[in-house]
Amino acid sequence: MNVALISVGTEILLGNIVNTNANYLSKKCAALGFSLYFQYTVGDNESRLTQLLRNCLQHSDIIILTGGLGPTEDDITKESVANVLNRKLVMDEESKNRIQAYFDFRQGSSPNPMITNNNWKQALKIEGAIVVANDNGTAPGYIVECNPEVDGNPSETTKRIILLPGPPSEMIPMFEKRIEPYLRKLQDTVLVSKMVKICGIGESSAETQIIDLIEKQSNPTIAPYAKNGEVHFRVTASAKNIDEGNRLLEPILDELHKRFGDNIYTVNEEETLEEVVVKLLRQKKLSLSTAESCTGGLLAGRIVNVPGVSDVFKEGFITYANEAKMHVLGVKKETLERYGAVSEQTAREMVEGAIRVAKTDAAVAITGIAGPDGGTPDKPVGLVYLSCYAKGKIVVKECRFKGNRQKIREQSVINALDLLRRLISS
Amino acid sequence: MNVALISVGTEILLGNIVNTNANYLSKKCAALGFSLYFQYTVGDNESRLTQLLRNCLQHSDIIILTGGLGPTEDDITKESVANVLNRKLVMDEESKNRIQAYFDFRQGSSPNPMITNNNWKQALKIEGAIVVANDNGTAPGYIVECNPEVDGNPSETTKRIILLPGPPSEMIPMFEKRIEPYLRKLQDTVLVSKMVKICGIGESSAETQIIDLIEKQSNPTIAPYAKNGEVHFRVTASAKNIDEGNRLLEPILDELHKRFGDNIYTVNEEETLEEVVVKLLRQKKLSLSTAESCTGGLLAGRIVNVPGVSDVFKEGFITYANEAKMHVLGVKKETLERYGAVSEQTAREMVEGAIRVAKTDAAVAITGIAGPDGGTPDKPVGLVYLSCYAKGKIVVKECRFKGNRQKIREQSVINALDLLRRLISS
Numbered sequence: 115m116n117v118a119l120i121s122v123g124t125e126i127l128l129g130n131i132v133n134t135n136a137n138y139l140s141k142k143c144a145a146l147g148f149s150l151y152f153q154y155t156v157g158d159n160e161s162r163l164t165q166l167l168r169n170c171l172q173h174s175d176i177i178i179l180t181g182g183l184g185p186t187e188d189d190i191t192k193e194s195v196a197n198v199l200n201r202k203l204v205m206d207e208e209s210k211n212r213i214q215a216y217f218d219f220r221q222g223s224s225p226n227p228m229i230t231n232n233n234w235k236q237a238l239k240i241e242g243a244i245v246v247a248n249d250n251g252t253a254p255g256y257i258v259e260c261n262p263e264v265d266g267n268p269s270e271t272t273k274r275i276i277l278l279p280g281p282p283s284e285m286i287p288m289f290e291k292r293i294e295p296y297l298r299k300l301q302d303t304v305l306v307s308k309m310v311k312i313c314g315i316g317e318s319s320a321e322t323q324i325i326d327l328i329e330k331q332s333n334p335t336i337a338p339y340a341k342n343g344e345v346h347f348r349v350t351a352s353a354k355n356i357d358e359g360n361r362l363l364e365p366i367l368d369e370l371h372k373r374f375g376d377n378i379y380t381v382n383e384e385e386t387l388e389e390v391v392v393k394l395l396r397q398k399k400l401s402l403s404t405a406e407s408c409t410g411g412l413l414a415g416r417i418v419n420v421p422g423v424s425d426v427f428k429e430g431f432i433t434y435a436n437e438a439k440m441h442v443l444g445v446k447k448e449t450l451e452r453y454g455a456v457s458e459q460t461a462r463e464m465v466e467g468a469i470r471v472a473k474t475d476a477a478v479a480i481t482g483i484a485g486p487d488g489g490t491p492d493k494p495v496g497l498v499y500l501s502c503y504a505k506g507k508i509v510v511k512e513c514r515f516k517g518n519r520q521k522i523r524e525q526s527v528i529n530a531l532d533l534l535r536r537l538i539s540s
Numbered sequence: 541m542n543v544a545l546i547s548v549g550t551e552i553l554l555g556n557i558v559n560t561n562a563n564y565l566s567k568k569c570a571a572l573g574f575s576l577y578f579q580y581t582v583g584d585n586e587s588r589l590t591q592l593l594r595n596c597l598q599h600s601d602i603i604i605l606t607g608g609l610g611p612t613e614d615d616i617t618k619e620s621v622a623n624v625l626n627r628k629l630v631m632d633e634e635s636k637n638r639i640q641a642y643f644d645f646r647q648g649s650s651p652n653p654m655i656t657n658n659n660w661k662q663a664l665k666i667e668g669a670i671v672v673a674n675d676n677g678t679a680p681g682y683i684v685e686c687n688p689e690v691d692g693n694p695s696e697t698t699k700r701i702i703l704l705p706g707p708p709s710e711m712i713p714m715f716e717k718r719i720e721p722y723l724r725k726l727q728d729t730v731l732v733s734k735m736v737k738i739c740g741i742g743e744s745s746a747e748t749q750i751i752d753l754i755e756k757q758s759n760p761t762i763a764p765y766a767k768n769g770e771v772h773f774r775v776t777a778s779a780k781n782i783d784e785g786n787r788l789l790e791p792i793l794d795e796l797h798k799r800f801g802d803n804i805y806t807v808n809e810e811e812t813l814e815e816v817v818v819k820l821l822r823q824k825k826l827s828l829s830t831a832e833s834c835t836g837g838l839l840a841g842r843i844v845n846v847p848g849v850s851d852v853f854k855e856g857f858i859t860y861a862n863e864a865k866m867h868v869l870g871v872k873k874e875t876l877e878r879y880g881a882v883s884e885q886t887a888r889e890m891v892e893g894a895i896r897v898a899k900t901d902a903a904v905a906i907t908g909i910a911g912p913d914g915g916t917p918d919k920p921v922g923l924v925y926l927s928c929y930a931k932g933k934i935v936v937k938e939c940r941f942k943g944n945r946q947k948i949r950e951q952s953v954i955n956a957l958d959l960l961r962r963l964i965s966s
Contacts, residue, residue, distance in 0.1 A: 127576045129567025130763060134558060136581070141555025150553045151588055153581035155562070162577060318611045318658050328613075338612065339551050348556070404837075404858070410844025411830075411837025414858045418836025421912055421945055423860075429868060430858030432830070432840045438855035438898065472864065486847055494645075514646050517676045519847055521709050 115300065116149040118174040120166060122182035122191050123280055124157040135180045135285060142289065146297055147305045147352060148176065158182060163194040167275075171198070171262050175273055176297075181280030183253040185232035192240060192256070195275055199260050201241040209237040209245060209254050216252055246292050251284040257296060274300075306359025307350035309383040310370050313343070313532040320345045323373055327366070334366050343528040344387070379535060387531050388416050394538050395426045395476065400504060402534075403472035404430040405443055405464040405479040407455065408498065413480060413527045429472045433464070443467025454493065456481050458510045461499035469503055476504040476538065478530050482513075484522045496522050500530045502537045509537055541726065542575040544600040546592060548608035548617050549706055550583040560708055561606045568715065572723055573731045573778065574602065584608060589620040593701075597624070597688045601699055602723075607706030609679040611658035618666060618682070621701055625686050627667040635663040635671060635680050642678055672718050677710040683722060700726075732785025733776035735809040736796050739769070739958040746771045749799055753792065760792050769954040770813070805961060813957050814842050820964050821852045821902065826930060829898035830856040831869055831890040831905040833881065834924065839906060839953045855898045859890070869893025880919065882907050884936045887925035895929055902930040902964065904956050908939075910948045922948050926956045930964045 119139055126133050136153045143150045151173075156163050163182075170177050182191030196203050213236060217229050236253050239245050246255035256277040261268040276293060278285045312320055321328065321338050324347075328336050334351040349366055353359035371378060379390050395402055404414045404427075414430035417423060431442050436455055439445040445463040453459040464479035482498025489495035496515040501508060511533055515525040545565055552559050562579045569576045580596075582589050589608075596603050608617030622629050639662060643655050662679050665671050672681035682703040687694035702719060704711045724730070738746055747754070747764050750773075754762050760777040775792055779785035797804060805816050821828055830840045830853075840856035843849060857868050862881055865871040871889040879885040890905035908924025915921035922941040927934065937959055941951040 121579075126563075127566055127579065128570045128763075129563050129565075132558065132560060132563045133579075137552075137555050137558045139555075140553055144554045151583065151585075152592075153547075153553065153559075153579075155579035157577065159577075166578075318656055319654055321612055322656050322658065325613075337550060337554075338614075339556060348554070406837070408844070409841065410853075411832070411840030411856055411858065412844075414837030414860075415835070415841050418834070418838075418858075418860065418949075419946070427836075428861045429864035430837055430856075430860070432837065432844075432856030432858070434840075434844060434850055434856070435854045442855060442897075471868075496645075516642065516646070517709060518713065520845070521676060523844075 115175040116151055116173075117143050117176045117178060118170040119143075119150060119153045120163075120170065120177060120179045121153070121155040121280075122158065122163060122179060123155070124159075124188075126155050126181075127157050134282060135280070138282070138286060139178055139180070139289070142294065143178075145305065146294070147301050147303050148297070158188040158190060160190045160194050160197075163190060164197055167194060167198045171273060172264075175271065176276065176300075177274070178276045178278065180278045180285055183236065183255070183277060183279050185230070185236050185252070187232075189235075191277055192238065195256075195258060195277065196240045199240070199258065199262060199275075201258075203238040204241050206237055206239040206245055206254075209239065210234070212247065212254070213237055213252050246288060248279060248284055248288055249291075250287055251279060251281065253279040253284065255279060255288050255293070257293075303352050303354060304356060304359060305350055305352050306356055306363060307348055307383075308363055308367060308381045310347040310349060310367070310374075310378055311380050311385075311387070312345045312347070312374055312377045313379055313387060313528065313535075314377050315345060315374070317345050320347075320374070324370065327369065334362055336366070343525045376536065376539070379532070386419070387528065387535070389420050391531050391535050391538075392417065392420045392423055392426055394535060398538055400426070400475040400538065402427050403468045403474040403477045405468040405477065406430065406432050407434055407439070407464070407481040408484040409480045409482075409523050409526050409530075410434060412523055413478065413530055416527055416531070428474050431468060431471070439464065439467075443471065456483050456493055456497060456499060458499055458501075458512065461501035461510050462508055465501040465503045465508060476502070476534065478502050478534050480526050480530050482515075482522070482526055484519045484526075486519060498522065498526045498529075500526065500533050502530070502534045504534070504538045507537065509533065541601040542577055542599075543569050543602045543604060544596040545569075545576060545579045546589075546596065546603060546605045547579070547581040547706075548584065548589060548605055549581070550585075550614070552581050552607075553583045561704075561706065561711060564708070564712060565604055565606070565715070568720065569604075571731055571733060571774075571776065572720070573727055573729060574723070584614040584616055586616045586620050586623070589616065590623055593620060593624045597699060598690075601697065602702065602726075603700070604702045604704065606704045606711055609662065609681070609703060609705045611656070611662050611678070613658075615661070617703055618664065621682075621684060621703065622666045625666070625684065625688060625701075627684075629664040630667050632663055632665040632671055632680075635665065636660070638673070638680075639663055639678050672714060674705060674710055674714055675717075676713055677705060677707065679705040679710065681705060681714050681719070683719070729778050729780060730782055730785060731776055731778055732782055732789060733774055733809070734789055734793060734807045736773040736775060736793070736800075736804055737806050737811075737813070738771045738773070738800055738803050739805055739813060739954065739961075740803045741771060741800070746773075746800070750796065753795065760788055762792070769951040802962065802965070805958070812845070813954065813961070815846050817957050817961050817964075818843065818846045818849055818852050820961060824964055826852070826901040826964065828853050829894040829900040829903045831894040831903065832856065832858050833860055833865070833890075833907040834910040835906045835908075835949050835952050835956075836860060838949055839904065839956055842953055842957070854900050857894060857897070865890065865893075869897065882909050882919055882923060882925060884925055884927075884938065887927035887936050888934060891927040891929045891934060902928070902960065904928050904960050906952050906956050908948070908952055910945045910952075912945060924948065924952045924955075926952065926959050928956070928960045928963045930960070933963065935959065935963055 351362035485495035777788035894903035911921035
């Protein structure tokens, strides 16, 4: 069964809000095993929405709309659906009582809410629709089952139009509590997926390594995602139940592990690179400190993303100026003069300094030229040295990154985390 | 002139990424004075994209596509546009050289990048298209001017199809540098706008203070944007030329300054809070250091966002553990035991320590409980102490932020920057 998603709201077309509803519902549809071919956004305009609905009814089994259920003149979603299906809007007594109760409850709160005629508009339902209660606002949702006319006759397959309120704080609870169970009953298969996350290989080179697997895919499927210096492959199986899905995934995951080896840092969708690193440090009982120059705290900031990291991460040094590198980390003046602040030698002395001052078991250091200025033919913008210490060993890696200041700094952080991961898991 | 926006990418339909490109481009179209009636998202599927393009060409003057310009088999945007316009894909020598140079530059870095046949696909252009250079990646953009057939004849009005890469870090700089100037030339009125950026007042309270101005708006218009602890108001005038636009903006900007006073930190769209702070420090010839606990380097990371900041920012301390607060910054053991790590007293000693150790003229410190654990009834998650030193004065501010770990940390950083701004400009 395939779904079309329609977000209604001029505020989205003006760019005043980011359409997170479409993202949320897309994820949900994928997890439920529905195919989503199109997302649409349309303004608060009845003729354009009506035209779009007619089009979607031809190609989709389920249409999910968000927005346009409010009390104002602008809100035209219900009206447009009723129009396309040739149905009337009728008063729904239960909705009416619910709205009255909502305002009674808020009496006395400031500003004092007043029921206007507009509010009663929210109690109108499309004839024959299932009314879906809204626990977090006044606009109910609706499920409309219909057999729209095709060449003058009602369609043989039943189609569904689902209307949801626009604010995520109302839409999400309504979807999870009442719409998801309804949709699940329509499906006889489940989708099980794993996200294979890879660091240290470029996107097109990673893809080339498994192009044969991608091309022959049907079930499971493999889809690549490039993500700022990382490559993710989503492997998805369609099955009768979760166990069967996992069985189908197993051989393909084995093959990916065989081909990518320790470039894979996790197959858990929820797990980030910094979480994997912190988990490894915790397992090996290693404490960590950081020393950063061009990244200016972003590496530590990312490690501290992990809740409860204080048992592992002790302290970080941001030694942006050369004097700071010397007096905080004890980088030698001669080293800076002879090799420069962006050099293998300085990176090495920074990591040694971090270990000495913070007395941790492991450390990471970053020094580089993030630009836009400061590059030379010898040391161009994008040249970055990463250095790690753990288990009595120092490794230093020279990288040349492309992109603007921010991109170079982000790639430096990811590659530093990856270097540490490899060193402590080696 | 009206615009249709098409985002191409199965990853968006699967909900793996939020479509921020559509939001960004919608905002830009509104600012340029183009009408946007529809946003579309379609997967990496040539037949569906082709069908959508044919439909859009009938109703839109300009079609902007993002995504699907990568090197893989999946990337079908160029192919689909060529197909719809009956044009060929031809090798563009300049793009070819650029890709070669990109890989040459990265030679020697590890992992060693390899050009694959896939990469050359990115050097193909649609016949007759204007190639738009990409400073931050290998995929060029394209502008295709065309007169597509209507009932067998070429259309009278010229239509434009604009193809942009999907990653925001490539798309945004390309749009701002090369596409925006091109689009601006197509318009006969100009829109002149200022972004009034405010810190230290909540969104709804800020909006209430100027609701009379927002409601009576026609030209200039005022539109609010909430941005993670900041509130931005875009004030836009439509005029014959830039001078007239600026004249129209003047009285409304004066009024906003009168109402918000020093809560406004800039009216320059491009200028960030950290840039304003660095500029102030530079004007007053003050050097800066930072001391962070729960934000773990994010404050310093944001300051180091500003290119060339090394004359102002000297060093930063990430003292996540209590021992680090003591031995790096000299926070007293008694202070930690008596008042706790999250207290006014500790914040004060952290900032004093930063000044003493880094020998800078100014310093900022942050200590707080970012959660999800670690809160108590006395000191709940979200309790954060900010401390600043400058011009012989220490100020400490207690904040109580709402939201998840990341949101609490982001708000801490913004409010710390704002506290420093107010102290040094007072």
